[in-house]
Amino acid sequence: MTRVAVVGGGIIGLSIAAELLDRGADVTVYDPSPDGADGAWHVAAGMLAPGGESAFEYPHLTRLLEAGHELWPSFVAGLGDVGYDRAGTLSLALTADDVAEAAREWKHQKLTPLTGSQVRDLEPAISPRVRAGAFAAAEHQVDPRKIVAVLRERLTGRIIPRLITDISERDADDVVVIAAGYRTGALTGLPIRPVKGQVLRLRGEPGLLKHVIDGAADGRHVYLVPRADGEVVVGATQEERADRMPTAGGVHDLLRAALDLVPGLAEHELTEVTAGHRPGTPDNAPILGFLDDDRRVAVAAGHFRNGILLAPITARLIADLVLTGTADPILDAFAPGRFR
Numbered sequence: 001m002t003r004v005a006v007v008g009g010g011i012i013g014l015s016i017a018a019e020l021l022d023r024g025a026d027v028t029v030y031d032p033s034p035d036g037a038d039g040a041w042h043v044a045a046g047m048l049a050p051g052g053e054s055a056f057e058y059p060h061l062t063r064l065l066e067a068g069h070e071l072w073p074s075f076v077a078g079l080g081d082v083g084y085d086r087a088g089t090l091s092l093a094l095t096a097d098d099v100a101e102a103a104r105e106w107k108h109q110k111l112t113p114l115t116g117s118q119v120r121d122l123e124p125a126i127s128p129r130v131r132a133g134a135f136a137a138a139e140h141q142v143d144p145r146k147i148v149a150v151l152r153e154r155l156t157g158r159i160i161p162r163l164i165t166d167i168s169e170r171d172a173d174d175v176v177v178i179a180a181g182y183r184t185g186a187l188t189g190l191p192i193r194p195v196k197g198q199v200l201r202l203r204g205e206p207g208l209l210k211h212v213i214d215g216a217a218d219g220r221h222v223y224l225v226p227r228a229d230g231e232v233v234v235g236a237t238q239e240e241r242a243d244r245m246p247t248a249g250g251v252h253d254l255l256r257a258a259l260d261l262v263p264g265l266a267e268h269e270l271t272e273v274t275a276g277h278r279p280g281t282p283d284n285a286p287i288l289g290f291l292d293d294d295r296r297v298a299v300a301a302g303h304f305r306n307g308i309l310l311a312p313i314t315a316r317l318i319a320d321l322v323l324t325g326t327a328d329p330i331l332d333a334f335a336p337g338r339f340r
């Protein structure tokens with residue numbers, strides 16, 4: 001039986017560990033944070049948006065995002081209610097300048113532009129000031145906190161509350177998988193940095209919004225992710241900072257853009273203000289593969305803005321790698337060696 005240590009019990013580490021367990025490995029996960037709330041997954045909205053802005057940058061990443069997106073129905077089938085919602089995403093532009101900027105993205109994604117009134121037919125709570133929009137039927141959402149809770153339950157007794165500071169500590173294992181989010185950088189020397197994101201959670205009567213909203217309001221970008229229970233996740237700032245402090249400016253920009261697009265949110269309760277760190281890499285793509293030729297240490301980190309979307313495909317590819325020693329060709333573009 002292959003003995004595997006997974007360093008990091010965020011969404012990536014837990015997904016890999018659960019897949020390995022299902023496939024017969026003896027898995028232990030190490031994470032110092034008792035409820036795992038140190039991870040980026042805890043603040044993440046859970047948009048499953050393979051056509052996002054990364055699509056312009058790196059064709060290999062687009063292919064991985066699309067392949068990852070296809071795995072979601074089977075991934076959630078075994079998890080129970082994790083808030084997987086396929087209503088789709090409505091992209092909005094408030095001003096003429098916002099429309100000009102968004103039109104480029106809509107064209108790239110081959111989305112049909114909608115007028116303001118067509119947008120309000122789909123989603124009546126949208127402000128009458130919104131000029132245009134587009135509907136992305138394939139962009140879904142899930143609740144990352146619910147997924148992590150289910151995966152932790154599955155791995156009961158296999159999660160050890162410990163900070164790993166030196167990977168050679170795990171010499172007794174056949175393979176060590178490092179999935180420590182942005183902290184993978186400090187453990188491995190790979191160029192993974194924290195990219196801070198502030199996120200708000202609002203709560204009100206369920207049903208104000210049916211779709212995920214991804215909008216621009218006077219140059220301020222915001223997304224609104226409505227959950228079935230009345231929670232609305234409002235995100236997110238993007239800052240090259242390592243602190244976790246919510247700021248007045250960050251919260252102001254998010255709320256202003258949210259209320260410009262959906263005025264009815266003003267009556268919602270503001271229940272949470274949090275900040276987390278996306279694990280960023282120089283090319284915005286994840287780092288997936290063995291660290292060295294001896295094939296004892298694998299890395300699965302650097303998922304930046306798409307770690308929720310990419311969790312199922314990362315789990316499958318890394319479990320294959322660990323159990324067979326052979327890398328799927330899709331991994332070639334994401335090998336750690338590209339930064340050496």
Ligand SMILES: Cc1cc2nc3c(=O)[nH]c(=O)nc-3n(C[C@H](O)[C@H](O)[C@H](O)COP(=O)(O)OP(=O)(O)OC[C@H]3O[C@@H](n4cnc5c(N)ncnc54)[C@H](O)[C@@H]3O)c2cc1C
Pocket residue numbers: 007008009010011012013030031032033036037038039040041042043044045046047048162163164165179180181182183184187195196197198199235236237275276277278279300301302303304305306307308309310
């Ligand atoms: C504001 C924001 C919004 C986001 N929205 C989305 C979204 O809508 N859709 C999407 O797909 N992605 C989104 N993301 C990105 C996504 O959250 C991350 O890419 C994803 O969480 C990365 O998963 P991970 O498991 O690698 O890291 P994390 O989720 O950060 O988890 C890392 C874990 O490793 C543990 N750890 C760290 N160091 C050690 C150590 N030395 N020893 C042991 N354990 C350690 C930590 O305690 C933590 O539990 C968002 C991120 C942010 C910040």
